[in-house]
Amino acid sequence: MLESGLCSYVLISYGHSALSSDSMQRMLLDLSGDDAVFGHFGATGGYALAARRAMHEFGTGPETWKKIAVGQRRWANLNPAAMMHSKPMTEADYDNAKLIVEPLRLPDNCLITDGGRAIIVTSLERARDLKQPPAVIMGMGQHNPSTVIAQSDWMAGPTGARQAGEAAFAMADITLDDVDACQIYDCFTYTVEITLQDYGFFKPGGGRDWLQGGTIEPGGRMPVNTSGGQLSEAYFMGMTPIAEGAMQIMGRCGERQLGPATRTKSPEIILCSDNGGILQSHSCTLLRRL
């Protein structure tokens, strides 16, 4: 629409009083339908089923997920706007946290937040002389397997991230090696693992080794969810990752800014993901510096 001149600017916004109302819980409970007859509710249960199948098929588990939870919390402690700022978490804290729906513990779950995010999309031509340097969309892909996941035999993947990622990388004409950082939709820690795995960052079950040594943390070689993400900053659906990706490219992230301030690569290209349902829909967006 922008390229054809049908519109000049597109505002994409999200806002929700999710923490101070019960609307998020009611939405999730309504989705349960007759699964509630057997005590199966909401998103945590659905992702717990997927995570358990993944443990069986490729040997993942809490040792992998805790690196994600703790790593993202370190980023949140560089972000004064994060709900979990000033609330450090150690691996021992993770191990001792309450089980919600096993195998998922409390810190495997995303937050519920009052607030919102907005981004504006315009043409590259218009963006060149804006006050802020823009983040340029260089590739996009979507894949929506959609099937009720409990009926599928691919509950441990590949998710829609496989084909969405292939489409986005083909459009951008780059490879994984060109990516400097990732903003991954992280409703649960396991979602981060399966998404990175399906994009091809590691083989099935290789996440545990890949995450060793602070890979995704400040100072790491592949920073992930640099605002703290939905686990430790705020939950605004797919707007949490895409807004952080754009802000990092624009250089507007203060203490958590990728580059010398956080002993990471200055970002030329950032991969952002979104996901819906219980791993039923997926989109991938690649952003680059102008």
Place this chain on the structure above:
Amino acid sequence: MSYDKPLPKLNSDNRPFWEGCRQHELRFQRCSDCGHVRWPPSDLCPQCHSTEINWLISKGIGKVYTFAVYHTAFHPGFAADLPYTVAVVALDEGPHFMSNIVGCRPDEVKCDMPVKVVWEDVDERITLPKFRALS
């Protein structure tokens, strides 16, 4: 004590299934055109979009495809059951059916564990299919 958990909402699609449960039969729709056995019940076959069906009575035997152990009661009716096991059972005839694993501790449940249906009569209208280890 009265039953304080949610009960299935019967409609024209799923009524034959729940009436079957009352008689301790697991009935699934089988597509008359392509043979796909499906759950949940629906007008259209998700494989070939045919509307023609016949009803298959499952032997009630399958394997645990995956499971989750609830340590939190999202509904007060389940508080006394914690921790309890929700599982997706892959029935031998094909459908994946969500239910509970009963008769063993949650830490005894494994993926691919063989299970068979057992029946829990709730009231004069509803009987729930649950599963236990096949040994």
